[in-house]
Amino acid sequence: MPFSISLTVNGQPNSIALDDPRVTLLDLLRERLHLTGTKKGCDRGQCGACTVILDGRRINACLTLAATLDGSTVTTIEGLAEGTELHPVQAAFIACDGLQCGYCTPGQIMSAVGLLSEGHAGNDPERVRELMSGNICRCGAYQGITQAVLEAGQILSQNNTAQSRENGRNAA
Ligand code: FES
Numbered sequence: 333m334p335f336s337i338s339l340t341v342n343g344q345p346n347s348i349a350l351d352d353p354r355v356t357l358l359d360l361l362r363e364r365l366h367l368t369g370t371k372k373g374c375d376r377g378q379c380g381a382c383t384v385i386l387d388g389r390r391i392n393a394c395l396t397l398a399a400t401l402d403g404s405t406v407t408t409i410e411g412l413a414e415g416t417e418l419h420p421v422q423a424a425f426i427a428c429d430g431l432q433c434g435y436c437t438p439g440q441i442m443s444a445v446g447l448l449s450e451g452h453a454g455n456d457p458e459r460v461r462e463l464m465s466g467n468i469c470r471c472g473a474y475q476g477i478t479q480a481v482l483e484a485g486q487i488l489s490q491n492n493t494a495q496s497r498e499n500g501r502n503a504a
Pocket residue numbers: 371372373374375376377378379380381382383392393394395
């Protein structure tokens with residue numbers, strides 16, 4: 333029986349009718365909402381190309397049933413930039429050559445955004461590699477990817493410090 337879910341995607345609320353409970357979030361994003369930045373690599377949770385942020389946590393969209401997401405919030409690669417201003421992680425991937433063919437890149441970037449917001453990576457390249465290990469790159473651009481995550485982490489942390497100072501001044 334058809335049913336519908338409420339799903340906020342990149343800040344946009346949607347009411348989506350589903351006629352098949354087996355539809356994955358990945359297929360919903362790509363085929364129903366036409367957000368094709370999220371890539372389908374293996375479709376079985378092994379490559380990370382489909383990584384998105386669901387309610388603040390990174391997940392593999394190919395392993396997530398859309399029917400379970402009523403009331404949830406999803407951010408995809410299309411939701412990161414603000415107008416023409418790239419997200420610091422996107423800018424760092426470009427600056428550090430963190431890509432070659434680019435197929436894995438949306439998933440790598442979303443995974444990096446997730447791990448930096450989790451605050452676990454610090455400035456340790458080995459830790460970054462471990463936390464990004466669910467994202468496979470067939471081109472082997474790992475050196476640039478790790479460098480990009482480290483650089484983006486520094487920029488985000490500087491931005492957060494500047495924001496805290498600004499808030500402190502406003503509160504005084
Ligand atoms: S397409 Fe989802 S993990 Fe590979």
